[in-house]
Amino acid sequence: MLLAPVLGEPPREVAARLADELGGLLGDDLERVEVAGPGFLNLVLTDAWHQAALRSVLEAGERFGAGGVEHPERILIEFVSANPTGPLVAASGRHAAYGDALARILEHHGHAVDREYYFNDAGNQIRLLGQSVQARARGEDVPEGGYQGDYVAELAAAIPGAADADVDELARSAVDLLWARIKATLERYGVRFDEFFSERTLHSGSPSALDRALAVLEQSGHVYRSEGALWLRTTDFGDDKDRVVVRSNGQPTYLAADIAYMQNKRERGFERQMVPVGSDHAAYVREMKAAMAALGGDPDTVDMPLLQFVHLVAGGAVFAMSKRRGDFVMLDDLIDAIGVDATRFFMLRSSHDRTIELDVELARKQSRENPVYYVQYAHARIASMLRRLSEERVAAALAADWEGVSLEALERDLIKKLLAFPGEVAEAAGRRAPHRITGYALELAQDFTAFYEHCRVVGVTPEAVESFRVALSAAAQRTIALALGLLGVSSPDSM
RNA sequence: GCCCCCGUAGCUCAGCUGGAUAGAGCGACGGCCUUCUAAGCCGUGGGUCGCAGGUUCGAGUCCUGCCGGGGGCGCCA
Numbered sequence: 001m002l003l004a005p006v007l008g009e010p011p012r013e014v015a016a017r018l019a020d021e022l023g024g025l026l027g028d029d030l031e032r033v034e035v036a037g038p039g040f041l042n043l044v045l046t047d048a049w050h051q052a053a054l055r056s057v058l059e060a061g062e063r064f065g066a067g068g069v070e071h072p073e074r075i076l077i078e079f080v081s082a083n084p085t086g087p088l089v090a091a092s093g094r095h096a097a098y099g100d101a102l103a104r105i106l107e108h109h110g111h112a113v114d115r116e117y118y119f120n121d122a123g124n125q126i127r128l129l130g131q132s133v134q135a136r137a138r139g140e141d142v143p144e145g146g147y148q149g150d151y152v153a154e155l156a157a158a159i160p161g162a163a164d165a166d167v168d169e170l171a172r173s174a175v176d177l178l179w180a181r182i183k184a185t186l187e188r189y190g191v192r193f194d195e196f197f198s199e200r201t202l203h204s205g206s207p208s209a210l211d212r213a214l215a216v217l218e219q220s221g222h223v224y225r226s227e228g229a230l231w232l233r234t235t236d237f238g239d240d241k242d243r244v245v246v247r248s249n250g251q252p253t254y255l256a257a258d259i260a261y262m263q264n265k266r267e268r269g270f271e272r273q274m275v276p277v278g279s280d281h282a283a284y285v286r287e288m289k290a291a292m293a294a295l296g297g298d299p300d301t302v303d304m305p306l307l308q309f310v311h312l313v314a315g316g317a318v319f320a321m322s323k324r325r326g327d328f329v330m331l332d333d334l335i336d337a338i339g340v341d342a343t344r345f346f347m348l349r350s351s352h353d354r355t356i357e358l359d360v361e362l363a364r365k366q367s368r369e370n371p372v373y374y375v376q377y378a379h380a381r382i383a384s385m386l387r388r389l390s391e392e393r394v395a396a397a398l399a400a401d402w403e404g405v406s407l408e409a410l411e412r413d414l415i416k417k418l419l420a421f422p423g424e425v426a427e428a429a430g431r432r433a434p435h436r437i438t439g440y441a442l443e444l445a446q447d448f449t450a451f452y453e454h455c456r457v458v459g460v461t462p463e464a465v466e467s468f469r470v471a472l473s474a475a476a477q478r479t480i481a482l483a484l485g486l487l488g489v490s491s492p493d494s495m
Numbered sequence: 496g497c498c499c500c501c502g503u504a505g506c507u508c509a510g511c512u513g514g515a516u517a518g519a520g521c522g523a524c525g526g527c528c529u530u531c532u533a534a535g536c537c538g539u540g541g542g543u544c545g546c547a548g549g550u551u552c553g554a555g556u557c558c559u560g561c562c563g564g565g566g567g568c569g570c571c572a
Binding site: 005240245309371381427443446 | 497498499500501506507508509510511514515519520521530531532534535536537552553564565566567568569570571572
């Protein structure tokens with residue numbers, strides 16, 4: 001249809017000529033070719049071609065869909081990065097699932113990925129935590145802007161002598177307890193980090209990493225002094241206003257520390273840094289990209305997807321998640337309610353730029369009809385089916401040549417769906433879109449189930465047909481496991 | 496006021512660089528277990544893809560404006 005105006009011929013005639021050419025090029029693989037609709041070409045490939053394709057899927061094994069990237073990069077993905085001033089909340093579950101799945105996808109695609117959790121356990125926020133815990137221990141209200149959640153009272157009760165302890169020491173004890181809890185939550189959630197990076201290290205030494213980053217900015221002429229503060233001229237790089245990096249009282253802002261951290265990542269040799277952040281940090285993305293340019297780097301190597309919020313709903317009523325009252329829903333509570341697999345699957349079902357409406361009551365009550373169980377069920381079914389055969393029989397089926405087996409339409413569909421996996425991985429990696437894999441897993445499970453309902457596998461005759469169907473089922477099982485694995489969701493052998 | 500994201504079935508959401516009759520799950524209705532897991536399958540019903548223009552042979556997809564929802568516009572993080 002694109003060629004038609006160029007050649008000055010009707011689209012269907014161009015299509016007919018292309019059909020002839022393709023018929024010659026594809027040779028024996030082509031069963032038939034037809035011109036359809038306004039000028040589409042439908043190529044129907046032979047059973048033998050589909051069988052060869054299945055063979056290639058099986059031969060790829062665990063590496064199916066892997067290593068497709070054209071230009072592998074060293075990537076650092078920093079995510080969650082919640083300060084140890086409270087337990088992880090439900091929204092952190094989205095960040096954790098997203099960052100972790102993205103890391104797995106990028107790795108499978110062929111990149112070298114490091115995962116890092118950045119945190120600040122010094123300064124104002126920590127001191128405020130200590131003051132809040134102490135206030136609770138004394139039965140008083142927490143100070144202005146302090147931490148309100150129930151966990152603060154729990155900390156007060158858990159730390160002996162909290163009412164009279166030194167505030168800084170108390171804060172350290174509270175942080176220790178919170179770290180233990182955060183790390184336990186991440187572990188049960190299946191999220192692993194290569195490093196927990198402390199902001200404090202950016203301030204230590206002389207010159208400190210922060211000093212050196214500011215020196216680079218000064219040298220490149222992108223900072224200036226005004227009203228006693230040091231400003232970064234981010235407007236040179238498309239920001240709508242300049243930003244303070246050192247306050248008039250001499251204290252660096254969080255932005256200065258983040259710039260130093262960004263520079264540190266470059267110095268460690270990462271070609272790309274990915275930092276998924278909450279959508280309330282939208283302005284911050286512009287600042288960081290501007291800062292990267294001011295440092296002499298390429299702003300396009302800073303990738304900061306904006307994750308929209310998670311709204312927890314219970315039976316239609318919105319959970320009020322007020323920061324002031326501190327009545328957040330903790331990630332642990334959400335996992336307790338609906339499980340790790342369902343939580344991750346729900347968090348990864350939608351595009352990151354969409355708000356998630358998660359009905360906890362529904363997810364819990366109807367957990368058995370949850371889409372994640374549908375996919376897992378397909379996997380468990382195959383496992384159960386293959387258990388009926390000996391390992392030798394399965395191995396022989398995979399190696400058989402399936403001679404003369406003619407394919408059902410559903411079998412061709414399933415093979416085509418399997419073949420789509422590498423493209424989906426590439427798509428998910430390129431667009432930073434783990435939810436593509438979620439959708440793919442669902443579609444694959446559906447195609448397998450349709451095949452399963454229609455085509456008897458174990459015990460079907462002749463034996464070559466059984467062999468072929470066993471091989472097809474095994475390939476579907478592995479690919480479902482691979483896809484779920486990229487999401488950090490388990491693939492049970494029985495349910 | 497300015498900037499960013501979103502608006503698709505009753506609900507929750509997919510829909511890849513513009514392509515054929517817009518899909519899935521849940522909910523509703525009707526069928527299907529003496530055969531590999533019924534956590535399943537088949538069927539029915541359900542849509543002005545927020546609205547209005549524009550570009551194109553072709554628009555849910557691209558452009559402009561408007562409406563609605565969320566977020567941002569700190570010497571807080």
